[in-house]
Amino acid sequence: MATHQPTAAMPPMMYGTAWKKERTADLVYEAIKAGFRGIDTAAMKKHYDEALAGEGIRRAIREGLVSRRDLFIQTKFTPLDPTSPYSMSDPIPTQIHSSITSSLTNLSTPDHSPPYLDALVMHSPFPSIPQTLEAWSALQSYLPDSPDPSRRGKIFRLGISNVTLPVLHALSSSHPAAPPTIVQNRFRAAERNWDRDVRAWCSSQQGADVKYQGFWTLTGNVATWQREGGFVQELAEKAGISKAAAWYVLLVEAGVVVLNGTGDRGHMKEDLDAWGRVKEWRRSEAEGEEGWEWCWERFKGLIGD
Template identity: 35%
Template sequence: MRNNTTEEGTACPATLLRLLYGTAWKSENTKQLVCEAVRAGLRAFDTAAQPKHYREDLLEAAIRSVIETDAIPQGELWLQTKFTPSTCQDPKNIPYDPTTPLQVQVITSVANSLKNLNHDPSPADPTSHAYLDCLILHAPLRNPESTLEVWDYISSLVPHPVRHLGISNVSLPMLELLYEHMRVKPSIVQNAFHGGRGYDVELRAFCKDKGITYQGFWVLKKNASLLQSLPVKAFALWAILDGNTNSERMLAGVEGLDKVREFSNRSANDEVVENWVKQLEDAIRSGRE
């Protein structure tokens, strides 16, 4: 089930990453909601070392609870967190000293995440070591040079204790720069998916060509017109990053994946597929207008 990132980079396990549960803004309800998400069938979880929006410690408490009470194997779970630059942090609650060099900020932040999450391949084995399935750079820094500098630091953590690297809120030129110049390639891109970004058409094509997993967020929130289109209603599509607080909707999201999987197995020239694509293109054009 696990894949370690090599110097050339590897694809992330698709079976885990079709639908993630986003833990932003859940605050003290994080543990309860994550437990409900696991019981609804979700197995991948997104958090960040950004205390103003995320509670890494309560995600870990939830994971421990379901492993112990629901007999969920640890190997079936995926935990990804983020290094969040100081410009995106609450100045009064940063998990590192923003006045220290970038390398120290990264090391301190990751160490804090490892302590909070304590994601361990064998909790009963004292010789095993905590790790992160994926560490995501929450956003590019103030200039490309600083971004490459931070990426170089987090690359040194692969494959132990970090197994994959990703980047969020990134443009295609910055992603291309990382892919071309960095030893460890991005395995994941996590971006807002909406018409204002042109639905990341070119960036997603680049990701597909390079085997990078694209995680869209705000897929529902920012696409009201698409939600009313017949194709989306027919397949009940959900964002790959799902932040629901309703357990029934969590379950519906997981069940919706089966519909998408069944649809994706049809041939490209299937009449149903052609009709679906045409209607979706019309809906996207309307959304842009």
């Protein structure tokens, strides 16, 4: 199914807002100021403050840093969560509609009415496949192709997080016209060996433009990029970037959309600038391209690509 996306494309690195608490608005504003154009949040108060994420976005828009159409804004519906904006005693479709209505209000902007979401991600499957499929059917009513005029076009992409391959198969087979186009999972060796089976599924969905988003990519892999990954250190030294930024560059090159949750304003800019620094090294030094290939082949060997 075409996404009919009229606005910003999903950037290769998005700003993650989990666990920012009262700093959320300031950090989202600073992230946009540093150059981030993708914001990931969620409608669950336990780990996110979606309303403050919206406040930071609106501040950046009011100051003329960006417009709504420059940004890829993504939030989540969280099943079975007492901190989310719905009643857990309501039917699943009602829970979803309550959550989305709240998210559209929290993430509205002064320069675009009515509000819309570039993406809505189901934070996890429900405990059973039938419940998950029921939720997915409700989410589809917000897509551009929906027959429901009151909801149509309020969301442009649907995704699912913390998901396994059997659930993806169930969703894509039951809803072939609107399968997940975002899969957001932990990207670690401990998680099904770099989540190889799920990443392979994403790559196999020809024509669906499925994006694999990785979280915990940095903090969940410290031993790899900080101590064991000699190729990461090599890339960092040659390109003049930090090892964390070098790790991010390799992830993006592998097709992983990185969720970056740094609270350091300097790191925001450094991480976003890393691609340009690597390209400059590859282009300007005689052995730059050969050095890049050496690092890249070892990284691919590590994650199984």
